[in-house]
Amino acid sequence: MGASALSADPEEYRARLADQPDDQLDVWAAELMRDVAKRRGVVRVVDGFRRSARLSEAEFEHVFASGGGAPATLGRDAAGNLIVPTISLFALVPGLRARTTDSRARLTDFLVAHFDELVYV
Numbered sequence: 001m002g003a004s005a006l007s008a009d010p011e012e013y014r015a016r017l018a019d020q021p022d023d024q025l026d027v028w029a030a031e032l033m034r035d036v037a038k039r040r041g042v043v044r045v046v047d048g049f050r051r052s053a054r055l056s057e058a059e060f061e062h063v064f065a066s067g068g069g070a071p072a073t074l075g076r077d078a079a080g081n082l083i084v085p086t087i088s089l090f091a092l093v094p095g096l097r098a099r100t101t102d103s104r105a106r107l108t109d110f111l112v113a114h115f116d117e118l119v120y121v
Helices: 010-018 023-042 042-053 057-066 086-099 103-113 114-119
Strands: none
Touching: 010 103, 023 042, 023 086, 023 103, 023 114, 042 057, 042 086, 042 103, 057 086, 086 103, 103 114
């Protein structure tokens, strides 16, 4: 399992993630967002990220912009869900790093919360 940090269950996965450098967590989080958005849609990624990172909608918008996402591209779908372009999801990772002091824990929570998605990919 080594470099992938994949594990048999979420608890083991969390422990393996703790051994990884920040750069690796950042790459995995951005890739997971992209992959889940392709299969399940951007709404699921935005909701899951907000929940895992404990961000209000306003905080999410600040994180997105701080990471290089264009604020003008934030929007809502027909159901009123907050959305951003799939191609810009990566901006959430550096934005979270810039805006929070516990970004590593929040990104780890995001990865672990989507453990079943990761195993699927």
